[in-house]
Amino acid sequence: MISQKVATLPPSGIRKFFDLLSSVKDVISLSIGEPDFVTPWHIRESGIYSLEKGYTMYTSNSGMPELRQELAYYLENHYGISYNPEYEILITTGSSEALDLALRAIINPGDEVIIPNPCYVAYPADVILAGGVPILIPTNEGNNFVVKANDIEPRITKHTKAILVGYPANPTGAVISKKEAEAIAEVAKKYDLLVISDEIYARLVYGVEHVCFPSLPGMKERTILISGFSKAHAMTGWRIGYVAAERYLIQALTKIHQYTMLCAPTMAQMAAIEALRNGEAEVEKMVQEYNRRRRIMVKRLNEIGLPCFEPKGAFYAFPSIKATGMNSEEFAEKLLLEERVAVVPGTAFGPYGEGFVRCCYATSLSNIEEALKRIDRFVRQHRLITTQGVN
Amino acid sequence: MKEIFEILEQNGRATPERIATMVDKPVREVEKIIKQAEKDGTILKYKAVIDWSKLGEEDVWALIEVRVAPQRGVGFDAIAERIYQFPEVYSAYLVSGTYDLAILVRGKNMQEISTFVAEKLSPLEQVQSTVTHFLMKRYKENGEILKVVKETNRRLPITP
Numbered sequence: 001m002i003s004q005k006v007a008t009l010p011p012s013g014i015r016k017f018f019d020l021l022s023s024v025k026d027v028i029s030l031s032i033g034e035p036d037f038v039t040p041w042h043i044r045e046s047g048i049y050s051l052e053k054g055y056t057m058y059t060s061n062s063g064m065p066e067l068r069q070e071l072a073y074y075l076e077n078h079y080g081i082s083y084n085p086e087y088e089i090l091i092t093t094g095s096s097e098a099l100d101l102a103l104r105a106i107i108n109p110g111d112e113v114i115i116p117n118p119c120y121v122a123y124p125a126d127v128i129l130a131g132g133v134p135i136l137i138p139t140n141e142g143n144n145f146v147v148k149a150n151d152i153e154p155r156i157t158k159h160t161k162a163i164l165v166g167y168p169a170n171p172t173g174a175v176i177s178k179k180e181a182e183a184i185a186e187v188a189k190k191y192d193l194l195v196i197s198d199e200i201y202a203r204l205v206y207g208v209e210h211v212c213f214p215s216l217p218g219m220k221e222r223t224i225l226i227s228g229f230s231k232a233h234a235m236t237g238w239r240i241g242y243v244a245a246e247r248y249l250i251q252a253l254t255k256i257h258q259y260t261m262l263c264a265p266t267m268a269q270m271a272a273i274e275a276l277r278n279g280e281a282e283v284e285k286m287v288q289e290y291n292r293r294r295r296i297m298v299k300r301l302n303e304i305g306l307p308c309f310e311p312k313g314a315f316y317a318f319p320s321i322k323a324t325g326m327n328s329e330e331f332a333e334k335l336l337l338e339e340r341v342a343v344v345p346g347t348a349f350g351p352y353g354e355g356f357v358r359c360c361y362a363t364s365l366s367n368i369e370e371a372l373k374r375i376d377r378f379v380r381q382h383r384l385i386t387t388q389g390v391n
Numbered sequence: 392m393k394e395i396f397e398i399l400e401q402n403g404r405a406t407p408e409r410i411a412t413m414v415d416k417p418v419r420e421v422e423k424i425i426k427q428a429e430k431d432g433t434i435l436k437y438k439a440v441i442d443w444s445k446l447g448e449e450d451v452w453a454l455i456e457v458r459v460a461p462q463r464g465v466g467f468d469a470i471a472e473r474i475y476q477f478p479e480v481y482s483a484y485l486v487s488g489t490y491d492l493a494i495l496v497r498g499k500n501m502q503e504i505s506t507f508v509a510e511k512l513s514p515l516e517q518v519q520s521t522v523t524h525f526l527m528k529r530y531k532e533n534g535e536i537l538k539v540v541k542e543t544n545r546r547l548p549i550t551p
Binding site: 012022120344 | 394398409414545547548549550
């Protein structure tokens with residue numbers, strides 16, 4: 001009864017691990033890809049206020065005008081790009097919906113979308129569901145997990161429609177430099193491709209400036225910018241995100257949106273307005289806290305002997321576990337069963353995640369320190385076994 | 392440098408090693424800054440925030456509004472000092488508004504606080520009047536909410 005497309009779609013690697021995880025008690029989890037902070041109180045309070053005042057109806061398909069206006073200001077102030085709030089911004093039910101809309105709106109059957117890998121679990125799946133073909137390009141520690149224009153160009157065919165990038169990156173924590181982004185932009189222009197840029201982690205960068213793709217020369221015209229409130233404002237459960245792009249693109253996305261989602265939750269839209277108007281100080285506080293945890297985690301992982309390149313964005317560290325001789329699934333499974341620490345095997349993020357695990361530092365410092373203590377013990381034990389095996 | 396103190400203010404037991412990693416500075420430098428701050432009184436003390444009700448030993452607290460007559464030359468400082476020297480006084484502030492000093496007093500029971508007000512505070516020459524408010528319930532103290540919220544149940548154990 002199930003469509004062939006869905007039947008053959010592999011289940012998320014995370015889902016598989018979830019079932020195992022649920023069977024083990026008292027686990028310290030470094031596998032939760034969301035902020036551990038609760039949404040700042042003033043934002044929650046606006047959500048409550050909206051319910052109290054009876055804002056329980058649909059909004060316009062594109063989202064509340066005030067919210068789109070605030071977003072237009074925000075993008076202008078932060079990245080110097082002007083979007084017309086009337087027809088270049090669409091409010092979506094989380095950035096996940098935004099990504100799905102973008103892909104469905106542009107893909108014809110068989111169109112190819114270039115995606116650096118390892119990447120967020122939904123990228124290839126959403127491309128397949130939209131009838132396209134994901135073309136995965138490997139990234140690794142050698143290039144700091146940032147795809148290079150030189151790696152993209154040879155993979156372009158007459159079917160290539162778009163390049164889908166997400167920097168700062170989940171699961172690697174990689175950020176893209178202006179130069180690297182510009183080189184990719186040149187390729188996009190040369191071959192007349194769209195860039196779908198998922199910038200949900202844009203605010204979580206440490207000591208570097210975020211590069212906003214559409215702000216690059218000539219790129220606003222060919223970029224679909226996707227973002228939302230989940231990470232910066234700790235609003236994952238509210239399901240509120242947005243797309244900014246050229247009018248003809250937004251029109252196409254809105255067509256699908258109006259027949260499927262209709263509009264984003266009204267309560268969440270009102271909370272998002274508050275987040276944009278008065279949320280800056282809290283964002284900065286959270287970023288500072290993540291940064292402290294990041295330094296602790298990265299330093300300890302390297303000391304433990306799980307080499308970890310310095311992630312400058314998002315809230316993930318992506319250490320190599322090759323020294324243990326295990327593959328990433330084995331490592332994650334054994335670590336969970338023996339030490340009750342949960343990390344996500346790199347392969348959950350695609351074939352090129354093999355040899356790595358994702359450790360999220362969006363959890364309390366005491367959790368991070370205890371987890372690292374256990375990982376240390378685990379690695380030492382398994383190193384020993386390997387050496388003895390060799391002798 | 393400010394960041395070091397922010398971290399210590401949140402957790403007085405944070406070690407110099409940990410702080411050094413968090414702020415990306417050498418351990419030696421962090422140690423030096425902390426030592427200096429302890430010496431010059433920037434860091435006054437390290438203490439624990441304790442929920443005494445958990446031990447079944449709930450002290451009685453009162454917030455007392457005190458109206459006083461300022462004195463020539465020393466303003467409110469001299470009378471404030473005479474008041475805050477009492478060990479019963481936990482905190483003392485000079486405030487604007489309808490009264491002058493706001494003091495927080497801690498005692499073993501209501502009797503102890505009443506005695507303090509009646510026999511020590513009110514008889515002071517410059518004290519014109521007092522209004523005592525006994526604390527009925529504590530919700531938040533020193534920036535900490537006095538209720539343990541179980542964080543673990545809120546998030547799924549693994550999310551993409």
